[in-house]
Amino acid sequence: MSLYSRSLLLAVAVAVAGCAVGPDYKQPDVAVPASFKQQAGWTQAEPSDALHRGAWWELYGDPTLNQLQQRLETSNQTLAQAEAQYRQAQALARGARASFFPSLSAAFSKTRSGQASGGGGTVSLSDGSTVSSGSSGGISNSYQASLGVSWELDLWGKLRRQLESDSASAEASQATLAATKLSQQSELAQNYLQLRVMDAQKRLLDDTVAAYEKAFKLAENQYRAGIVTKADVAQARTQVKSTQAQAIDLKYQRAQLQNAIAVLVGEPPSTFSLAETNDIPGLPQVPATVPSQLLQRRPDIASAERDVRAANALIGVNKAAYYPDITLSASGGFRNDSLSQLLTTPNRYWSIGPDFAMTLFDGGLIRSRVEQAEASYDATVAAYRLSVLTGFREVEDYMVQLDVLKEESGVQQEALDSARESLRLMLNQYRAGTVDFSDVVTVQTTALSNERTVLTLLGSRLTASVQLIAAMGGGWQVEQLGQKE
Template sequence: MNAPVFRHRFAQRVTRASLLAATLAYTLTACTVGPDYVKPPATTAATYKELEGTGWKPAQPADTLSRGAWWNVYADPSLDALELQVASANQNVQAAEARFHAARATVAQYRSNFFPVVTANGDYSRARTSENVLHKSTAGLTLNDYLVQADASWEPDLWGRVSRSVEGAKAEAQASAADVQAALLSMQAELATDYFELRGLDQERQLLDDTIRAYEEALDLTQHRYAGGIATDADVAQAQTQLKTTQAQALDLGVQRAQLEHAIAILVGQTPSTFSLPVAPLAAVPVVAAAGVPSALLERRPDIASAERHVADMNAQIGVATAAFFPSLILSVTGGLEATNYSQWLLAPSRLWSLGPALAGTLLDFGGRASVKEQARAHYDESVAQYRQTVLTAFGQVEDNLAALRVLEQEAAAQDDAVAAAQRSLSVVSNRYKNGAITYLDVVVAQTTALTNERNAVSIARRRMAASVALIKALGGGWDVSSLPTDEQIVHPATPASEAAAHG
């Protein structure tokens, strides 16, 4: 038989076997075992408790935060420039993106199990068989063996084991994509919080510098009064003590500012030694982000989306464990050429082939597979509990920061009144001291009271900014679950979002 005829007949046999296998696989792949995924319910309230009776109206339909660049609500160009560096330079975000790429590669790995595995090999050997081996035709002969062959094997996904594995891997990849957004939001919120804290320290330092100049003038006045015999040396000592104490407080702020500046440098992927921020007082005002309704939070928090996708993955693993109870079918085909003489190696008589299915299953494993399935169900139950806990935590964070903003707004108003009263008191006491009606001790008390109240006001302003940022973070920073990559985008990363939506 010549080579073309051999190849034609071999191809016919392979084609018939492939058609038979494909027909059998198509018939049986509908038998995907395991539960189909249903999103677990989570308890939500009709509205946020802290919005009731506050005058804060939730935005319609959901919120007013722009997607991604939520920090623009503070209208601070310096903050805007820093936030843009987080996505590209922050190492925690880069690590989260690498984990997403790994999860996406896992999907491709599981999808490869839908297709046959084809291997090829070539071999040459020269061997001599013992002459004392009876009843063997090659006894005492030295022979060459030239071999080239290809093997193909395929296990049809009869019970959905591969389908469930791919389903779970896709869900885990989506969870990983949500983790990237959660990490990015966390780093961006931390940057904004540190930035406003630093600006608050700059404002406090400006307040202390102004106070130091006032104290220097008061010390100069007291020294002149002492020289004129009006004030005592105790008055001079008290004025000096007040001045030096305030100078020490101003210097102490430098430590906190340096630490915050270093933290910001790390967040934007720079070394602290090459990064600096110019001094500028806190100018931004706290923003009360519209909270919407609690049920919308399930679609707007990336950490909630990640937890929910993890539940889908665990549900798919139950199907994978269930498929282990059923037999597996492996279709294999081998073909090649083998000869002892090189000149005959590539001729038709040198052909070899084998073709056949193998059906295998476990009859008895003493509860091993049942234990794996029970373990998968337990992992699913755990993931559902973690999902619901994530939802509850998210609701709590929104309520916490709504309450903080409400209380701090009232506290700021009261503190402003206290600052105004302390300044009036200081003005009165200073005038009375100049007129010789009181000692400098009364001035020191009034100065201390005024400075304490002014610093408290700055501290409250910093806390309000931190609560505002925390509320935006708790609401998801304008993110939405529709931003998650679709199945099509996970399988084909280059697929545009619009095209993926059309396929979905």
């Protein structure tokens, strides 16, 4: 290539270096409400999905839960899978970046060939084999050593768009990893809190069995004294056994939760156990002002936005196929029939020049690929907007759920207080012989039902609080945390 040609090609490359076909990325518009319906004080915030969210589970003040979350960080296999997929996406982006640099190759070859020009006969070779030979045929060896360099000029931005797409995909994979981690942390917290509520249910049933056994003994004493019939004794015994059966049933439910926690922390269920405790973790208080960090803090929304960016760049990659590919290549080396004389000046050779390739007719194939990329982009935009709407819906759902459960728990506690008082009065009347034991059984059943409902509502409130934290992307501002009811 002449100096003039090289200068002209360099000038063209510089002139179009800043050009890239296809649309430049613009984040899609989304419908953002001015505030949450269930919470006042919502204001617009800057993007911050990369901010550290902290150990939000510490809000519940349970050391065992804190330790389990630490084990999840290092041993959860779902996280390990997502982390490996993220590394794969990073490697793909590095591969796209490598396309900007020239590629250098080296080769060495030996070729042995024979040719016959006519007549019959054979030629004996040194290794004992024979080949057909004409009257002027023969065997020859050829050796070649070469170096080659090739560099594709990114005149139309195809490589840049591909790098843009792969980099955005890597960022989406990173956000997916964060979303997976938040999901696993949330699942662990919910299972653990429900297990502790179930421990409280078990203690309630054990205490109730003890109380029913006292009522059973009272019925036996009343029967021996001739005050009541044997039917009262049978009813009292039925109450005891029925409640014992309920307590036994909780063992299976607790074992399921414990096994689920074991898998989350990467341990076989057969070697994992959590001892019962007498405390239920505290319920965090939702801050009066919820910051507007939903769009920025939720990693699943961030991942969906990165997918849009990647799809947008692929439109440019496919549009670049309309334009020619230009590659600069050069090669040189040595070629000779003798290995000992290979690396000598008379045997050297070289070549240099550009390669120009362009599709002239493909029956609409390139156009179809561009349309596919554009349709894929539209689909990712719709998925992004849907993820935003879903995020706001989830926050609204969990906020109203917490409000309703709090109100319901207050009324339920009043009902429980009345049931306890009614049971106390009914037992006194039974001791005095003024009521039948069937009346006592009815009041006992009502009281126990109310006791269990109160605990069930507490479990639902704890679960909803974890779900709200996850819906907000993993907690609130540090200065707003730490308050408990």
